[in-house]
Amino acid sequence: MKRSFIREILEHTTSQTISFAGGLPNESLFPYEALRESGYRALSEPASLQYTTSQGYQPLREKIAAAYTQQGFPTKSGEILITSGSQQALDIITRYYHSREITIEAPSYLGAMNVFNLNRLEQSAVKLEADGIDIEGFALSFQQSKLAYLIPDFQNPTGLTYSEEKRSAVAEVIENAGGILIEDSPYSELFFERRYPAISSMVPEQSFHLGSFSKILAPALRIGWIRASEALLQPLIPYKEAMDLHTNSIAQRIIDDYLSDSEKFQRHLETIRSSYSEKMEFFAKALDEFLPMFHYNKPKGGMFIYGALDGISTSDLVQKCLQKNVVFVPGREFYLDGSIDNEIRFNFTNSSKEKVIEGLQIIYSVL
DSSP states (O other): OOHHHHHHHHTOTTOOOOOOOOOOOOOSSOOHHHHHHHHHHTSSSSGGGGGTTTTTHHHHHHHHHHHHHHHOOOGGGEEEESSSSHHHHEEEEEEHSSSSSEEEEEEHHHHHHHHHHHTOOEEEEEEEEEEEEOOHHHHHHHHOOEEEOOOOOSSSTTTOOOOHHHHHHHHHHHHHHHEEEEEOOOTTTTSSSOOOOOOOOOSSSGEEEEETTTTTTTTGOEEEEEEEHHHHGGHHHHHHHHSSSSSSSSHHHHHHHHHHHHHHHOOOOOHHHHHHHHHHHHHHHHHHHHHTTEEEOOBBBBEEEEETTTOOOOHHHHHHTTTTTTOOGGGGGSSSOOOSSEEOOOOSSSSOHHHHHHHHHHHHHHO
């Protein structure tokens, strides 16, 4: 095991550092007062401090299941397992499917790659195209692995979105091969234009759909979930029990109370989408002005802008920029072999407009 570049960098940043590195939500958008009030109500009885079930707080599972159903993906509360963030969801699933092969995207989420390595899965990476994974390459790899990990909505790190045609093609490959999909979906609510159908909804008996409140409420709550058929979900519960008995029940109760006012939650989501869309447009405009040699495509949602600098080692560049208190993630961190070294992932959600301009000007001066 090696440390995550992103987590390690976060430990070495200071209040003077301009960070485009971590996938940090904007703190000004946290529903702080509402969550604090929910916290008081969540602690209104001694039972809130007691052990709870490994599968999760029943009222919260019911609300998550209802949200899926409203979006056209019929779900029962028994098909939801609450986890300590979607990172634990990945760990639970891949401990169960340990020591196998898994098909992933190239590039892919660094945190997932580390979990797969920990659980001794041999990773096979398939390149991403403008509208999603290369289907021919995916089909060849998946025939062998029968297990895949994909991020179709505003992918981390690239920010790209799978087209509906590509989603249907992926579902067809999974169904025909009789394999299992792990669909990671922490950014699906952060769309700027419209919601996209989950691939899992097309193959519900052959998929795990992962969600999280980290990006849409607050990361510190550490509440995520797995949506899967009961046949797929039940074998995972003993693994969850062995890990931590159950996820923080106070945090579950806080979120459940907050979600009780569905209109308030929807207004909050609309505020985030509007703010992040505006931030993305500003960041893109600043890139065009202050870093015109950076090639990228605008994302349709999420938290990241990804692109490349011709002929530049961004791994070297980030070390020089760190000396001037600016940090980003070099693209090679998201590839299995680290062979591509001219790409960058920028987080656009956390920095102020002034810091965006200052940071990009410093990167240009270092270049």
